Amino acid sequence: MSSLIHVQKGLTCTVVCTCYSPPSWWPAAYPCMLQAPLVGASDPDALFHSSDPKLNANKQAAYHIVKNLLEAGHWELADKYLTERYIQHNPNAASGRDGVVKSSPRSGR
Numbered sequence: 303m304s305s306l307i308h309v310q311k312g313l314t315c316t317v318v319c320t321c322y323s324p325p326s327w328w329p330a331a332y333p334c335m336l337q338a339p340l341v342g343a344s345d346p347d348a349l350f351h352s353s354d355p356k357l358n359a360n361k362q363a364a365y366h367i368v369k370n371l372l373e374a375g376h377w378e379l380a381d382k383y384l385t386e387r388y389i390q391h392n393p394n395a396a397s398g399r400d401g402v403v404k405s406s407p408r409s410g411r
Contacts, residue, residue, distance in 0.1 A: 367384070370383070392405065
């Protein structure tokens with residue numbers, strides 16, 4: 303299974319698509335297709351709220367990591383959203399908050 307997360311500034315939605323990789327015998331002429339048209343959320347920020355306090359905290363952390371750190375480059379706020387226990391999934395960067403901050407091209411560190 304492969305996942306594509308595409309976040310682009312200026313769009314009204316964030317597209318998150320998970321597509322199971324077709325078997326090796328699957329003809330290349332038949333790309334992975336969506337079963338229904340992709341429709342953006344009318345209020346994408348509303349997707350990052352929940353009535354469950356723990357889920358809401360997780361959604362807010364994810365939201366602010368994308369908005370404040372990745373998009374706006376405010377890496378001075380990393381202590382607010384990331385812990386030293388952060389597990390880096392990029393094999394070219396170190397785990398932990400400092401590893402993430404240092405590997406960001408916009409961090410200035």
